Amino acid sequence: xxxxxxxxxxxxxxxxxRSERELVAEIESxxxxxxxxxxxxxxxxxxARRAALIKFGPVxxxxxxxxxxxxxxxxxxxxxxxxxxFRRLYHDRWFTLTAAATLAVGIGANAAMFRLxxxxxxxxxxxxxxxxxxxxxxxxxxxxxxxxLAARSRTLDLAAYANVVEPWPRSRGPSARRRVRHGKLPxxxxxxxxxxxxxxxxx
Amino acid sequence: MGDKTDVWQGTLALMVLKTLxxxxxxxxxxxxxxxxxxxxxRLALNYGTLYxxxxxxxxxxxxxxxxxxxxxxxxxxYYRLTRAGRKQIERAARDWERTTxxxxxxxxxxxxx
Numbered sequence: 001x002x003x004x005x006x007x008x009x010x011x012x013x014x015x016x017x018r019s020e021r022e023l024v025a026e027i028e029s030x031x032x033x034x035x036x037x038x039x040x041x042x043x044x045x046x047x048a049r050r051a052a053l054i055k056f057g058p059v060x061x062x063x064x065x066x067x068x069x070x071x072x073x074x075x076x077x078x079x080x081x082x083x084x085x086f087r088r089l090y091h092d093r094w095f096t097l098t099a100a101a102t103l104a105v106g107i108g109a110n111a112a113m114f115r116l117x118x119x120x121x122x123x124x125x126x127x128x129x130x131x132x133x134x135x136x137x138x139x140x141x142x143x144x145x146x147x148x149l150a151a152r153s154r155t156l157d158l159a160a161y162a163n164v165v166e167p168w169p170r171s172r173g174p175s176a177r178r179r180v181r182h183g184k185l186p187x188x189x190x191x192x193x194x195x196x197x198x199x200x201x202x203x
Numbered sequence: 204m205g206d207k208t209d210v211w212q213g214t215l216a217l218m219v220l221k222t223l224x225x226x227x228x229x230x231x232x233x234x235x236x237x238x239x240x241x242x243x244x245r246l247a248l249n250y251g252t253l254y255x256x257x258x259x260x261x262x263x264x265x266x267x268x269x270x271x272x273x274x275x276x277x278x279x280x281y282y283r284l285t286r287a288g289r290k291q292i293e294r295a296a297r298d299w300e301r302t303t304x305x306x307x308x309x310x311x312x313x314x315x316x
Binding site: 004005009022027029033037057065069 | 230262
């Protein structure tokens with residue numbers, strides 16, 4: 001029952017004009033009925049109305065109590081605050097536009113940078129089927145040496161050669177990520193169990 | 204005000220429900236008059252205070268309202284009891300009886316002589 005009352009009040013917070021008009025009509029009708037009774041009891045018209053009003057009590061205070069019960073006072077206050085906020089923003093239009101533009105550029109630039117870095121550095125290239133089996137052979141020397149390695153290696157399919165200077169610092173150590181930099185490299189170990197080791201040029 | 208008693212919210216709600224139960228659908232003014240009569244004019248009731256109470260009862264689903272025409276041709280909003288309202292009367296009446304019974308025992312206490 002409480003929940004129901006609360007829901008009704010939420011709705012009331014939205015449709016307050018209607019309930020306000022309805023309350024005024026109801027009070028008017030109440031007074032009219034009372035005045036009719038007073039007239040029938042023999043009071044003069046003025047006196048009849050006055051007595052009815054007195055008996056009804058403080059109209060404005062009762063209206064206020066009715067309003068508070070009809071809606072959620074907190075929601076009302078929040079709504080007022082939001083409207084006030086928007087009015088202020090509209091008042092300082094240039095400030096608002098500048099702030100919005102700054103935010104838009106900032107967010108846009110960040111999103112763009114993120115996409116770029118994400119695509120370039122954190123995701124495997126699209127055309128590599130098995131990225132975690134791709135290895136990079138460092139210091140393989142010149143192209144001739146590469147051809148030799150490719151012909152004689154039994155654990156690796158060597159598929160591409162690149163003589164490129166790394167544009168970013170490479171990480172070292174056993175857990176270092178091995179990165180494919182260049183060319184189409186559908187390279188995968190022939191044998192699934194073979195260790196993915198670095199193949200050094202001077203074997 | 205003399206010996207007239209102020210009405211507080213909970214009791215007023217129960218009085219409204221009980222009045223609607225006995226009288227059938229009724230407008231706010233009618234309910235107010237009836238409550239006064241039933242109390243033997245011992246209640247100082249500003250009729251206006253009834254409306255917030257009616258709204259609360261309506262929100263809780265105990266009563267429902269619709270506009271109608273009174274016997275002397277005035278438009279008025281009529282309230283009627285709902286099924287939930289009838290249940291609420293039973294519940295509230297039981298609580299009330301229990302409370303008064305407990306209080307009665309305290310009032311009946313006598314000083315040990």
